[in-house]
């Protein structure tokens with residue numbers, strides 16, 4: 001029944017039930033509280049942006065939401081259930097620094113398919129399709145680690161998408177790219193979004209946020225400063241730290 | 255009295271004419287050592303990769319043990335294998351003492367910990383880089399080990415060559431379990447030891463030169479591998 005109701009909800013509706021949620025989420029490391037009591041909901045079919053200054057805990061939050069690290073307190077819920085193996089298989093992530101396997105571009109894609117149990121002709125077809133989509137066909141035989149930064153990001157994105165995730169995490173996927181490469185990545189993300197993939201993306205780029213964002217989560221020092229639909233937050237930021245960030249000022253807690 | 259130049263000339267002559275005794279000894283050496291290295295890799299690569307990539311109880315103890323076994327004194331290994339294989343030993347019925355098989359067993363015991371310990375180090379470093387990506391992709395335990403071994407292939411080839419270098423130059427263990435029997439278990443190192451003590455220096459020097467050449471070739475291979483791995487950014 002639950003799946004039925006999910007399928008029937010309009011993805012863009014602001015009242016859709018959460019795809020991913022966390023309650024009272026905290027994470028400690030090195031004797032410091034890096035994420036402090038976060039309660040959030042990621043809605044299906046939306047592009048949610050996570051913003052905030054360097055060291056705010058954006059990357060740590062993504063790893064918590066993706067189940068790569070275990071929270072100190074609180075829990076992450078996938079469609080109201082636990083974040084188990086099946087839930088993680090429905091998610092994919094592009095890391096802040098792309099991890100390229102020491103093999104060819106094509107072999108990187110094939111590896112991601114193999115671990116999902118896709119083999120043989122189906123694997124070859126999907127890999128070729130992913131190469132085409134990411135405009136990497138000409139580079140298929142090249143060792144992945146000699147690609148340029150932008151090419152590596154495209155490959156990392158293509159590799160994350162071949163598993164056909166329902167939710168895609170992206171950690172500053174365009175932070176070191178030129179405008180053309182940035183647009184190539186944004187197009188790939190938007191194409192995935194148009195196919196029904198929900199997006200959670202960390203970005204520092206306000207222009208990109210305006211182009212890509214439906215919802216936004218502002219983090220400050222591991223705590224939630226503000227969240228909501230992007231347009232509303234940009235039009236009328238409530239939290240002093242969000243205001244400071246939008247005006248390009250360094251925020252220091254009172 | 256002997257003249258060094260005369261011996262050197264004769265030794266080079268033995269090599270250049272590829273003397274039958276000489277070639278038999280060299281071939282047995284290579285056969286024993288290569289077989290031992292292959293078996294050591296079959297055991298040591300997966301073992302080292304598992305210790306490098308998995309967290310399990312006893313992992314620390316196993317690491318210490320592997321590192322300690324890396325420095326096993328060859329004569330002690332020879333003695334232990336001898337005791338196992340001798341007529342009154344537990345494996346005496348196999349009648350393997352003083353055969354090339356006994357030498358392969360001894361060298362395998364010497365080389366496996368080296369391969370395993372070096373593999374563990376290589377795989378552990380690579381796994382630190384890949385861990386979160388693997389977790390994100392949902393890579394299972396078997397695929398993880400296989401992928402780490404494959405992606406570390408260049409470093410692991412140099413690990414295997416290091417094992418080969420150690421085994422081919424080793425004398426104590428193969429002497430004890432092989433017995434240095436003419437036409438049966440004489441390898442380069444044991445022959446050098448025996449012929450030198452007999453004063454038959456030409457053969458000893460010829461084999462010594464070949465052993466040296468093998469060491470140079472192995473090191474050249476290691477360097478060439480590193481260079482091609484770096485070129486493809488696979489290092």
Ligand SMILES: Nc1ncnc2c1ncn2[C@@H]1O[C@H](COP(=O)(O)OP(=O)(O)OP(=O)(O)O)[C@@H](O)[C@H]1O
Pocket residue numbers: 029030034052053054055056057058059060061096
């Ligand atoms: N394992 C860890 N142990 C200790 N401190 C950590 C650990 N991981 C992250 N931190 C710290 O937590 C804070 C948040 O890190 P995080 O990488 O999430 O920042 P971020 O918001 O992604 O910043 P940036 O915009 O620079 O990427 C930083 O101060 C970082 O040093």
Ligand SMILES: [Mg+2]
Pocket residue numbers: 058059060096171
């Ligand atoms: Mg970050």
